[in-house]
Amino acid sequence: MNTREKILGAVLQNQPPTTTLPDITRFKGNSIDLVQKYMDVFKTIGGSSFLVDDIAAVKLSIAENFDATKRIVTTLPELGDRFELISAAADPHSYENIELAIIKAHFSVAENGAVWLTEEVMGQRIIPYICQHLAVIVNAENIVPSLHEAYERIGAGEYGFGAFIGGPSKTADIEQALVLGAHGPLTMTVFILK
């Protein structure tokens, strides 16, 4: 008998009689004033968010807040005139020196401040982690109240890799002192497109 059969046999023998799954459809988030709620929560987790009219405003804000002499990459064709477009085929290590990555989220979650990204919108899986600063654009109508609506929206969606990202990387491992910028980005900015 191989290990797999041995383990499965032990599980079958030891598991108790079946219990039913609870109905979780009653769990819903509060859908009032989602943009404001998102911005408030995102601030508490160490992020900055801006409500903007269009992509031109995003460009302006980036020019004001980030060092344009350093390497800035994006997956958005409408930003391709200013910044380097991410290549899905490049060696992920080649993005080691990026200062800022600008990508677009499928949606964000008001209750916890997180954005939902899949590898298609990341350009490469490593991008939102390896950059020194992360900027994410999300349409204002794409803010869902809670994770329940989020997973409803993701549904059976096909992806090889996806992630909720809620804020700059952080640690409090040394004496519970909060430090932003552990191994991932030092800052995270979200642009909410009206």
Next chain:
Amino acid sequence: MSQTKTKDHAALAEAFIKDEERVDWHDGALWYIREKRDIAAKQIPEWEELREAASKIKSNVISNLHEYLLQFEANLKKNGVTVHWADSAEEHNQIVYSILKAKEINQMVKSKSMLTEECHLNEYLEERGIEVINSDLGEYIQQIDNEPPSHIVLPCIHKRKEEIGELFHEHLGTEKGLSDPTLLTRVARKHLRNIFLTRRGALTGVNFAVAETGEYIVCTNEGNADMGAHLSEVQIASMGLEKLIPQKKHLGIFLRLLARSATGQPITIYSSHYKKPRIGQEMHLILVDAGRTRQLGRPDFRDSLKCIKCGSCMNTCPVYRKSGGLSYHNTISGPIGAILAPNLDMKNHADLPYASTLCGSCSNVCPVKINIHEQLYKWRQEIVKEGYAANTKALGMKTMAWTLSSPGKFTTVAKAGKWFMHNVPFVLNNKFNPWYKQRDMPDGPKESFSEWFTKNKEQKK
């Protein structure tokens, strides 16, 4: 890094509590996290319903584990992930070694995984010439200090920043006396970035595994799991069988509970959903039993397999806060560790279920509603029955049973106790009575309740 048991919890805790200032600080630091958890929980009106739903989902998992394992395995294969099964810690370690060996990898980066700590994977690989570096900051600090983690979420919560500064000075060449948390974190960031960029093999733990889709979720705040995984040629995930959940939508429940219970955050910064390997990358998943099916077969204790490793039971536990995680001489410390450890080795961990006041605070904060304090009490009975209780405890229990067996005996003993406390306190207050260590006893009452009651009853008449 392995901890072989030489002393029991009480003896190890004694060393920890000698430094009173440190104990007070440790106690306060953990209580602060407990308070943050309370604030976060209170912001969710349906918090208690979420806990109930999470507990029921996990009950369903435990009762259908066989089916979910088969479903998960089939989906993993469909997604292009290689599946391995390990019966024991040793078999798990052998599998990791063989995967790395096949690719001629001799350096690996590892994110936080209590399972691999439990398996002593690092030592196993290092003995065979493979270097492992823990990338979670707290775990990295513990690794360079050659100590296991003292807390499952905050691995070096028992260390002062000056001690960490000293370790960095010794291992990373920082200036002597540097103890600023931000500066120390920046040094580690720089050092570990180079590790991520040069390691071809990466191992992560698993927080949740979805049977329905074959994906697994890894939660971190630092981004270290992803830095390692997305830059690796070979990605390995190790998980205990109990980490399964039935459907993706159930993540909505668990991710709302996990970080709020752990640190009071609304969600961990990163909740990564790994489904398929990157083009050109190998992805392996190891399903580990190592005692879990045995725990599944214990009706009184199987609910411990519901644990989502948030650490809230540790943060709230008065014994944990005052004795430190390393006193538990087990990878998973605190109340949950004390109900998991006896399943692995009852004799060696017979002391742990006694490292509790049975106050029940752990059960009250547990996001999946494990009856932790009841299980601690039940383990004590098992341990006495199996003959593993310490002699003093067994003797104490026998004396108590005799005393409480009739009202007459109780009255006699209580009177004698009072007489001793008032007239010859040194008989009780000495180094042979563990209650007097670091403690002063209050003065005993002048009369017992029954004496007071009898007197008052007569007066009223």
